[in-house]
Amino acid sequence: MALQNHRPMSKSGTSQPESAQILLVEDNPGDVRLTKEAFKQGRIENDLYVVSDGVEALDFLSQRGDYEDAPRPDLILLDLNLPGKDGEEVLEELKDDPTLRSIPVIVLTSSRAEEDVVKSYELHANAYLTKPVDPDEFIETVRAFEKFWFSVVRLPPEVDN
Template sequence: MTDPDSFRPEPAQILLVEDNPGDVRLTKEAFKRGRIENDLHTVSDGTEALAFLEQRGEYADAPRPDLVLLDLNLPRTDGEEVLEELKGDPELRSIPVIVLTSSRAEEDVVRSYELHANAYLTKPVDPDEFIETVRAFEKFWFSVVRLPPEGN
């Protein structure tokens, strides 16, 4: 049987859009514990996220993410605006976006899916549960799901 990790010769490029330093630290810890090689890039607001995704300014050499983890409650440009711009851009819309937020509001869930989020996860309050949640979706998205090649 073939190792599922062997299908991905290069580390996965993940963009984490998160303004809470504690959640950034927990996410990094979860990925470090996982078996899947990845490069986790972090930005702390929606304006930086769009610059990273569009490779503008200081992010001119940024890699195209294989996956975006997006908080909704962000300074400057909020997560909904980032999602709307990302999914409205023909060059970027194929990048899967997982909304990872503390909001349990039904309207946030509905609105995120209307804006074509690929998944909506509510951050657990407990740090161990948070790490387990991150590891579970990492395994799903990088071992089970087949991601689109760049440019599609």
């Protein structure tokens, strides 16, 4: 599922030709809807792909099964509380794979537990965001994340192995 927004501007003021490829790993339909809404309101053109469990996420990233034509995401938004393989297991497998480990992973979860924060960073998450309960605050959090990761941060190129 793709969301089309405005093209990001380069330093020279011209539009960049490619949109950001984002993989959202989230099983809560309400949070998926709010995330889509936040990106729709944002300024960065993006293609948002959604999978609802850890096994699907790894299939998408490895281009297996139904996902053989899936693009390599520029960034992954990962919930920890997933059915089947949970977010920590996905993060661990992702960061153990030399072809995938350079993709930034942002944990976006409802967990405020300190042990989840510590464990996520130990597994090399690039950031840990706690989902606000209020829908407007949730949208603002995603928009702030979007602005930072796609306007300020320089993302790594794809690694060929």
